[in-house]
Amino acid sequence: MNTVVSEGTVVVSARGEQRMRSGHPWIYRADVTDVDAAGGDIVEVIGPRRRRLGHALFSDRSQIPLRMLVRGDTPFAASVLRDRLERAIQFRAALHLDATAYRLVNGEADLLPSLVIDRYESYLVVQALSQGMDKLLPALTGWLAEIVSPAGILARNDPKVRALEGLEQTVDVLAGTVPNSVVVREGPIEYDVDLRRGQKTGLFLDQRENREAAARYARGRLLDCFSYHGGFALRLACHCDTAEAIDISADAVAHIQSNATANRVTNLTAREANVFDELRRLEKANERYDTIVLDPPAFAKNKSSVPSAIAGYKEINLRALRLLTPGGYLVTCSCSYNVNEEMFAAILHEAAVDSHTPIAIVEKRMQGRDHPVLVGVPETHYLKCFIVRRIE
Numbered sequence: 001m002n003t004v005v006s007e008g009t010v011v012v013s014a015r016g017e018q019r020m021r022s023g024h025p026w027i028y029r030a031d032v033t034d035v036d037a038a039g040g041d042i043v044e045v046i047g048p049r050r051r052r053l054g055h056a057l058f059s060d061r062s063q064i065p066l067r068m069l070v071r072g073d074t075p076f077a078a079s080v081l082r083d084r085l086e087r088a089i090q091f092r093a094a095l096h097l098d099a100t101a102y103r104l105v106n107g108e109a110d111l112l113p114s115l116v117i118d119r120y121e122s123y124l125v126v127q128a129l130s131q132g133m134d135k136l137l138p139a140l141t142g143w144l145a146e147i148v149s150p151a152g153i154l155a156r157n158d159p160k161v162r163a164l165e166g167l168e169q170t171v172d173v174l175a176g177t178v179p180n181s182v183v184v185r186e187g188p189i190e191y192d193v194d195l196r197r198g199q200k201t202g203l204f205l206d207q208r209e210n211r212e213a214a215a216r217y218a219r220g221r222l223l224d225c226f227s228y229h230g231g232f233a234l235r236l237a238c239h240c241d242t243a244e245a246i247d248i249s250a251d252a253v254a255h256i257q258s259n260a261t262a263n264r265v266t267n268l269t270a271r272e273a274n275v276f277d278e279l280r281r282l283e284k285a286n287e288r289y290d291t292i293v294l295d296p297p298a299f300a301k302n303k304s305s306v307p308s309a310i311a312g313y314k315e316i317n318l319r320a321l322r323l324l325t326p327g328g329y330l331v332t333c334s335c336s337y338n339v340n341e342e343m344f345a346a347i348l349h350e351a352a353v354d355s356h357t358p359i360a361i362v363e364k365r366m367q368g369r370d371h372p373v374l375v376g377v378p379e380t381h382y383l384k385c386f387i388v389r390r391i392e
């Protein structure tokens with residue numbers, strides 16, 4: 001398929017050129033000085049001294065008008081994108097993941113900026129998160145049919161970031177057929193996934209290896225907070241005497257229960273509650289747990305919400321530490337990019353001091369290997385997962 005050509009030109013400032021040379025694929029609006037292109041074009045990026053610096057996806061609405069595809073003064077060839085797609089898919093196959101659901105393309109870290117592709121069994125779920133990627137969807141669909149031959153491709157183009165690009169939020173079948181529910185396996189656990197309505201593209205695939213790591217420590221009485229469809233609780237229950245899962249969503253609790261039944265996990269109970277209230281109640285009732293998981297949604301969606309996010313992370317970690325038995329384990333996560341690993345460690349330190357709990361970090365982890373981090377692009381390292389032991 002050779003429908004992908006470069007159209008238009010965009011001129012960037014000296015600062016834009018320097019940013020590009022430092023390896024970051026995003027060029028911000030303030031660093032664009034002249035545009036002769038339409039939204040969604042693949043454009044030539046021209047430097048302040050009129051040299052061609054490379055090619056990029058152009059967006060006429062976003063704060064990030066340029067996402068670099070290739071650098072250097074050579075013509076653009078669509079085959080570059082197809083090759084990257086194929087290499088991204090081959091890399092995941094080479095990981096030999098013990099799962100039938102995983103990420104095939106992780107945007108910037110596969111040099112395919114603003115593109116996400118997840119595999120669920122024989123179905124693919126695609127998200128095009130910029131005008132340029134959106135325009136490439138027909139070409140991508142054709143390449144995916146050639147490389148993967150999926151039974152169906154679903155576009156989950158409903159994330160809010162699409163609105164910032166002036167794009168519609170839609171869910172469409174791009175190829176084949178996509179059933180209402182798909183059964184996938186992650187290690188020993190099977191999940192029934194609703195690809196059209198589940199969070200993210202259906203499941204939180206980025207936590208797969210952290211669930212596996214946590215299983216090495218889990219024991220005794222388990223509390224899984226912010227459980228969604230029971231990812232941690234289901235995987236850890238077989239190592240524990242009892243498992244309790246909490247989520248604020250009734251729909252999530254129903255999924256945990258049906259997943260527990262389908263997997264014959266009999267020592268797991270799920271309840272609908274606000275974790276902030278529930279941790280307080282459990283503390284008052286003098287309850288104790290040997291293993292606690294905290295996997296909240298991103299509290300800091302942007303820079304301005306960082307202070308309140310820090311307060312939220314501190315509160316749940318402090319309360320969880322108070323509920324933890326000596327020798328017990330806390331698996332604590334943050335998926336806010338705006339709270340980086342150093343800040344998260346500092347929050348944990350404060351929670352330990354304020355709760356008078358001596359703790360040791362046993363593992364510092366991030367998102368799974370199928371969601372790699374592009375060096376030089378801190379935005380691609382969003383998930384932190386610390387496994388912590390209460391020493392006494």
Ligand code: SAH
Nearest residue numbers: 204226227228231247248249274275295297
């Ligand atoms: N641990 C899960 C993913 C968690 S996603 C996994 O491994 O798959 C975050 C979950 O937190 C969502 O299901 C959301 O419904 C829930 N949630 C958000 N705020 C909450 C609150 N205050 N109390 C309880 N659950 C909450």
